[in-house]
Amino acid sequence: AIQSIDYKTSHRTITLPGLINIAAFVPGIATRGSHDFEKVTKASIAAGFSMIRIMPLGFDSWVTDAGSLKVAQHNSLMGAYCDYNFAVAATNTNADQIQHVTADVGSLFLPFNHPSGSINKVATVIAHFAVWPAHKPIMTDAKTTDLASILLLASLHDRKLHVMSVTTKDDIKLIALSKEKGLKVTCDVSIYCLFLSQAEFPECTALPTADDQRALWNHLSAIDVFSIGSLPYQLAGEEAVPTVGIADALPLLFTAVAEGRLTVEDVRRRLHDNPTEIFELHEQHETTVEIDVDRPYVLQAGPVWSPFIGRTMRGAVSRVTFDGSTACLDGELMAVPPKGMDMSAHSLHSHS
Amino acid sequence: AIQSIDYKTSHRTITLPGLINIAAFVPGIATRGSHDFEKVTKASIAAGFSMIRIMPLGFDSWVTDAGSLKVAQHNSLMGAYCDYNFAVAATNTNADQIQHVTADVGSLFLPFNHPSGSINKVATVIAHFAVWPAHKPIMTDAKTTDLASILLLASLHDRKLHVMSVTTKDDIKLIALSKEKGLKVTCDVSIYCLFLSQAEFPECTALPTADDQRALWNHLSAIDVFSIGSLPYQLAGEEAVPTVGIADALPLLFTAVAEGRLTVEDVRRRLHDNPTEIFELHEQHETTVEIDVDRPYVLQAGPVWSPFIGRTMRGAVSRVTFDGSTACLDGELMAVPPKGMDMSAHSLHSHS
Numbered sequence A, B: 001a002i003q004s005i006d007y008k009t010s011h012r013t014i015t016l017p018g019l020i021n022i023a024a025f026v027p028g029i030a031t032r033g034s035h036d037f038e039k040v041t042k043a044s045i046a047a048g049f050s051m052i053r054i055m056p057l058g059f060d061s062w063v064t065d066a067g068s069l070k071v072a073q074h075n076s077l078m079g080a081y082c083d084y085n086f087a088v089a090a091t092n093t094n095a096d097q098i099q100h101v102t103a104d105v106g107s108l109f110l111p112f113n114h115p116s117g118s119i120n121k122v123a124t125v126i127a128h129f130a131v132w133p134a135h136k137p138i139m140t141d142a143k144t145t146d147l148a149s150i151l152l153l154a155s156l157h158d159r160k161l162h163v164m165s166v167t168t169k170d171d172i173k174l175i176a177l178s179k180e181k182g183l184k185v186t187c188d189v190s191i192y193c194l195f196l197s198q199a200e201f202p203e204c205t206a207l208p209t210a211d212d213q214r215a216l217w218n219h220l221s222a223i224d225v226f227s228i229g230s231l232p233y234q235l236a237g238e239e240a241v242p243t244v245g246i247a248d249a250l251p252l253l254f255t256a257v258a259e260g261r262l263t264v265e266d267v268r269r270r271l272h273d274n275p276t277e278i279f280e281l282h283e284q285h286e287t288t289v290e291i292d293v294d295r296p297y298v299l300q301a302g303p304v305w306s307p308f309i310g311r312t313m314r315g316a317v318s319r320v321t322f323d324g325s326t327a328c329l330d331g332e333l334m335a336v337p338p339k340g341m342d343m344s345a346h347s348l349h350s351h352s
């Protein structure tokens, strides 16, 4: 599933295949009439992400059944600027209903850390495993004991599991050991967690501690994917808008590349190759992102809050080509009609 | 490690090898000057149990370090009427201290459901696995998510794990599935849980529901051991004494044998063969228990509370022979000096 390397380096830009955000947070995902989806896809394509996988848990609405999925799908008709797919969230009671939407979503999400509606019973997880197609992705935000628990259940039921937004030393070590022992587990880390910690934001317990953050960097080989996730939105507090954090992703990573902490290969694998393979995503043809990696610049305050304002960064997105047309040039969206597609039903498996 | 079958059936009595209670609850286990140990061993030998494994968590004291173990050992000098061994309980902070008592206890207990001092962090469990000898038994009372979690950790760290006092359908199913998939897990069920449920005692959530109890019976093949545990003490409430539940064990089981719900073989395996094998216990020579299985009798009220007073039972213990001498005849203890031994340091492994 991995395309041969198709980027070239020049002294100014690097060209990568269209990037993938496997955890796009859309606050009003299933809120009737919300424009959040449109805003998130627009910001995504401008930031180099031509494919997003949308988390089923928004800020005040979730996709848990056919009705809420219909709302999300309807909202997406307002304008999709990149390809996308939906997921459905498991609840303690919806294992039976989920089969009606299985074909229309890309993955099942098992939430363990959501204020209302976390699932935490072994029986619930098993009930969902029993009805979810064997080859379709399953994701979870489980941590600590819950994480160990669901890793066992996935292993006993022979399911692949993707763990989202790992933030602690214990969890990344557990995942690394599980991989070593042959469990079919993959994981992502929110890009913000690699560059921000509770040392700077003591009140934000969703961030790693400085010690946890060091452990994440030390276990880079166990991190399959870099994601955006809901963390920027949580961190922004009252400043939160649906698009927060999206534009920061590539500059943060390419600044780390310039500092020698990451390679271009590290980034491409975790924002394209691995997501494509893990989630069996379609290849996006004539879709690329060109990144200016040489010129440092100071991040200026703009309409979207960022904790990195005033910082010297690298890695500005200079051009995004989507399906053969230039979608974005030097940060400006082109006046082209949105042509992102709902790829939820895409599968490499004829049997799924 | 399993002795050949050495019991004979007559029309009146069955002779079994000395039985083992792998979960003896001693309320004042580590309370200075407590006579609870003496009382429990006396009641045990009278009830056919010639070997007991003592839970490290008492009612108001625990064995968690060298100091508390010393108190427990000292209390045992007041009189041990059967063989016994001690265990040590893991806490969130004692992984380092436990190595000083490893040689003097028979097993490590990982408590997940104790009011004060449950361990619940993955890191704590791993810290204990790191220092506990590979071949010494590890026990836990973990349930639901915690159970799944510790099963994974035990599997990743290649440890055998014994799960104590399973009470729910979900847990016994999870254990049965784990066994099927090759995990090294064993379990016990408290004898009270096979015969009492929340249907009769709605306020006692430590008992299984009627539905859970049915599931336990339906998964009998996944239950390695029958135990006594702390459940009788919990159930007795204000009537609780250290010896509650001990004398009820064999009559309950042999009444079930008479009713065709269990075989003698089922009982012998779960009170002798399996405990011996799982915990690598020593063989007790010239130690037997004779059980009158024919004559039904009505259980009379006595000094020790029982929820079965007035019920018609079978399976009275007619004689217990301990180390070649008759220790008990028709319920009366013989006037022989206590000669139970501390078998905590016994091991079949030269390497442990």
Ligand SMILES: [Zn+2]
Binding pocket: A003, A017, A272, A276, A283, A284
């Ligand atoms: Zn590609």
Ligand SMILES: [Zn+2]
Binding pocket: A074, A077
């Ligand atoms: Zn509309």
Ligand SMILES: [Zn+2]
Binding pocket: A135, A280, A349
């Ligand atoms: Zn597949």
Ligand SMILES: [Zn+2]
Binding pocket: B003, B017, B272, B276, B283, B284
């Ligand atoms: Zn034997």
Ligand SMILES: [Zn+2]
Binding pocket: B035, B038, B078
């Ligand atoms: Zn005394």
Ligand SMILES: [Zn+2]
Binding pocket: B074
């Ligand atoms: Zn003394």
Ligand SMILES: [Zn+2]
Binding pocket: B135, B280, B349
């Ligand atoms: Zn062994």
Ligand SMILES: [Zn+2]
Binding pocket: B282, B346, B347
């Ligand atoms: Zn020995």
